[in-house]
Amino acid sequence: MSKIAILGVTGRAGSRIANELLQRGHTITGVARKIEGAETRPGLTLKSADSTSVDALVPVLSGHDAVISATRFADGADAATLVAAAKQAGVPRLLVVGGAGSLAVAPGKALLDTPEFPDAYKPEAQAGSAMLQALRAEKELDWTFLSPSALFAPGERTGRFRVGGDSLLSDTGGKSWISMEDYAIALADEVEAPKNFRKRFTVGY
Numbered sequence: 282m283s284k285i286a287i288l289g290v291t292g293r294a295g296s297r298i299a300n301e302l303l304q305r306g307h308t309i310t311g312v313a314r315k316i317e318g319a320e321t322r323p324g325l326t327l328k329s330a331d332s333t334s335v336d337a338l339v340p341v342l343s344g345h346d347a348v349i350s351a352t353r354f355a356d357g358a359d360a361a362t363l364v365a366a367a368k369q370a371g372v373p374r375l376l377v378v379g380g381a382g383s384l385a386v387a388p389g390k391a392l393l394d395t396p397e398f399p400d401a402y403k404p405e406a407q408a409g410s411a412m413l414q415a416l417r418a419e420k421e422l423d424w425t426f427l428s429p430s431a432l433f434a435p436g437e438r439t440g441r442f443r444v445g446g447d448s449l450l451s452d453t454g455g456k457s458w459i460s461m462e463d464y465a466i467a468l469a470d471e472v473e474a475p476k477n478f479r480k481r482f483t484v485g486y
Contacts, residue, residue, distance in 0.1 A: 284344065287302075289352035290312060295311070301462075301469045308326075311327045342367060343370040348375055350375065363377070368421070376424070377416070378427065382405075428482070428483040430449065430486070442485060447481060
């Protein structure tokens with residue numbers, strides 16, 4: 282089993298990813314700015330650290346097989362910080378909880394660029410797109426960026442979903458969605474059996 286650090290472990294996505302990996306027997310270091318009141322359990326160690334600081338992250342990440350960033354793009358660590366911290370800590374893999382905004386809905390058009398995309402979500406989506414572009418320039422560290430579908434919310438753990446590449450996935454009714462629980466399965470699968478080295482992929486129903 283692997284030793285994995287999760288940045289943003291107290292968030293909605295981060296906590297579900299931690300749950301999935303703990304159920305599979307992995308050892309988790311959960312990292313967040315504020316860990317007071319966070320649930321503790323066997324296999325999980327909680328540590329407080331600023332994910333935007335390389336110096337703060339390096340000692341926390343050292344000794345891990347992989348780091349998962351589940352922080353918000355707009356106020357969390359950028360690609361340069363994550364890559365530098367992972368390299369200096371000797372962590373060989375970086376996995377990022379991505380966004381759907383950069384997924385293609387037509388040739389040359391991202392979901393973020395459609396008229397229907399909510400203005401309130403644009404800053405976060407634009408920051409996520411910038412993260413992906415920066416990671417694509419990284420040629421040494423093994424990274425993976427997993428974008429959810431357009432609707433990404435807590436829900437049921439079904440274990441049934443589709444896997445795609447750079448295009449938005451939608452069901453037969455045109456709805457693009459994935460539960461955070463099923464997303465966690467896909468990310469944990471990627472941790473255990475890597476297939477997407479230095480690339481982005483997506484999951485949806």
